[in-house]
Amino acid sequence: MKFVSWNVNGIRAAVKKGFMDYFNEVDADFFCIQESKCQAGQIELDLPGYEQYWNYAERKGYSGTAIFTKHTPLSVKYGVGENDSEEEGRIITLEYEKFYMVTVYTPNTKRDLSRLEGRLQWEDELKAYLKELDEVKPVIYCGDLNVAHTEIDLKNPKTNVGNAGFTDEERGRMTRLLKAGFTDTFRHLYPDTTDRYTWWSYMSKVRERNIGWRIDYFITSDCIVPAIEKAEIHDQVLGSDHCPILLEMKEF
Incomplete structure (x- = not known):
């Protein structure tokens, strides 16, 4: 099975920048997007063979997630725990016979860290939710998680210590999740690889010089790592300030 995740930074803008070319070329079983920035009815994607599941933010032009899949789920959930909705449209869970597919757009703590407390609460609730799912069947969890976990996950770690996306608290929450029975799939295969990033600032020449952060992930339950x-x-793919990431798995 082939899975793709991409923060498109606005699906309507991404479509104008070649989104469909990549979508058709990659031919994924599951294609997850974050930061769709649209409401119901604002865009109609013609995706033959795919079912579409959208979670729209209540606020217009903000946040939002979607999953396009070739496989009909047993159930669909928008939210965590007992909640089947959340106002910023940040999470979708599809249930299948052998696994759960979860895509997430994690809240940014903001430059002044004003959302850090709320972010940590989000992380705690999400970890509990993922563990709850994992006790039933394996989880494949992906999205823009808005954290560079280790120093090799961004170009300039020393000058970014304490900044949004690289605070001790955010990194610690990622460490805690991984220790709870989950695996960062890219680091599993490439534990020491450097200079591989998924997000770059729009500042001049930053992407060309590969001054980036790896903040987009596929994370799976430990039991399906084999x-x-x-x-x-796929950092050669343009159209957003993020690039797509891909996970391929054999049957489990």
Whole structure:
């Protein structure tokens, strides 16, 4: 099975920048997007063979997620725990016979860290939710998680210590999740690889010089790690300030 995740930074803008070319070329079983920035009815994607599941933010032009899949789920959930909705449209869970597919757009703590407390609460609730799912069947969890976990996950770690996306608190929450029975699939295959990033600032020449951060992930339950075949970063694909990431798994 082939999975793709991409923060498109606005699906309507991405479509104008070649989104469909990549979508058709990659031919994924599951194609997850974050930061769709649209409401119901604002865009109609013609995706033959795919079912579409959208979680729209209540606020217009903000956040939002979607999953396009060739496989009909047993159930669909928008939210965590007992909640089947959340106002910023940040999470979708599809249930299948053998696994759960979860895509997430994690809240940014903001430059002044004003959302850090809320972010940590989000992380705690999400970890509890993922563990709850994992006790039933394996989880494949992906998205823009808005954290560079280790120093090799960004170009300039020393000058970014304490900044949004690289605070001790955010990194610690990622460490805690991984220790709870989950695996960062890219680091599983490439534990020491450097200079592979998924997000770059729009500042002049930053992407050309590859001054980036790896903040987009595929994370799986430990029990299905042997099924991982590929974990790729498609940094040659433009159209957003993020690039797509890919996970391929054999049957498990």
